Amino acid sequence: MKNLAVAVLAGALFLGAAADASAQILSLTARGGLFAPIGDYDEAQGEADEILRDREGQFTFGGAINLNPPLSPFALRLNADYVTGSTLSREGVTGGAENEGDAETLYIAGDLILTPLPRIIVLQPFVAVGAGYRHTEFNVENIPSVTDGDLVGHLGLGFDARLGGFGLVAEVADYIARGGDAGPSIEHDLFLTAGVKIPIF
Numbered sequence: 001m002k003n004l005a006v007a008v009l010a011g012a013l014f015l016g017a018a019a020d021a022s023a024q025i026l027s028l029t030a031r032g033g034l035f036a037p038i039g040d041y042d043e044a045q046g047e048a049d050e051i052l053r054d055r056e057g058q059f060t061f062g063g064a065i066n067l068n069p070p071l072s073p074f075a076l077r078l079n080a081d082y083v084t085g086s087t088l089s090r091e092g093v094t095g096g097a098e099n100e101g102d103a104e105t106l107y108i109a110g111d112l113i114l115t116p117l118p119r120i121i122v123l124q125p126f127v128a129v130g131a132g133y134r135h136t137e138f139n140v141e142n143i144p145s146v147t148d149g150d151l152v153g154h155l156g157l158g159f160d161a162r163l164g165g166f167g168l169v170a171e172v173a174d175y176i177a178r179g180g181d182a183g184p185s186i187e188h189d190l191f192l193t194a195g196v197k198i199p200i201f
Contacts, residue, residue, distance in 0.1 A: 024199045029064040029169055031195025035083045038188040058083050060191060066113070075113035077128065079154070081175075081191055082106050105136040107175050107189070109154040122163070128156030134177055134189070150177040152189075160197060167197035 035058045062081035069075070084104045109132025117125045134150045158171030175189040 024066075024167075024197075025068055025070065026201040027066045027068070027167075027197050027199045029066060029195050029197045031063065031169065031171075031193045032059070032061040033191060033193030034058070035060040035081075036190045036192065038190060060193065062107075062193065063195075066197065068113075073114070075115075077111040077113050077130075079109045079111055079128075079130070079132070080107065081173075081193075102139050103136050104139075105134060107134050107152065107154075108132045109152065109175070111154060111156070119162075122161045123159050124162070125159045126157075128154065128158070128171070128173065130154040132175075134175060152177045165199050168194070169197050170194045 060081055060083045062079070064080070065078045067076040082105070084102070109130045111128040111130030114127045114129065115124060116127065131151070131153050134152045136148045138148065153176040154173065155176070156171050156173035158169060158173075160167045160169045171191075171193055173191045173193070175191070177187040177189070178185070
């Protein structure tokens with residue numbers, strides 16, 4: 001009897017997961033949160049060699065397109081996050097005073113979404129693993145606007161809560177970039193976000 005109960009429970013979890021996957025093959029996520037970088041940015045490239053970006057928390061917003069193939073052990077996600085208002089400082093420029101400005105950064109990544117644990121009532125834990133690109137535009141007083149780009153790795157840990165046809169999503173994610181000679185060897189850009197998942201198909 002005990003073995004039968006375990007088998008029935010396992011079958012119910014499997015069927016529930018299959019039904020859930022088929023119910024939301026394609027969805028969109030809109031989210032917002034906080035950008036909390038760790039460490040110091042290295043120097044920008046090219047014309048911005050003497051511009052350093054001050055690492056401080058800022059508001060971020062973004063979104064994702066989610067593809068969840070039926071009966072697949074993983075899902076796919078195209079992810080984007082945008083940060084504006086990061087402070088820039090200009091130091092050490094010959095004959096120039098310190099100036100401050102802004103930086104705007106766009107992060108784009110493709111992720112595999114893994115669900116190593118079954119859905120717990122309405123909560124589904126997940127792990128995101130992927131890679132992408134970080135593009136930053138620097139705007140500093142008395143200095144022409146310049147851009148900087150880096151390849152990044154992307155790791156995330158979160159959960160989504162199913163509420164009817166919609167879902168609530170919370171995630172902690174890290175964009176990881178290789179640093180330059182003037183800064184740390186590895187840069188970490190942390191994101192704490194929450195949002196709404198909207199089913200499309």
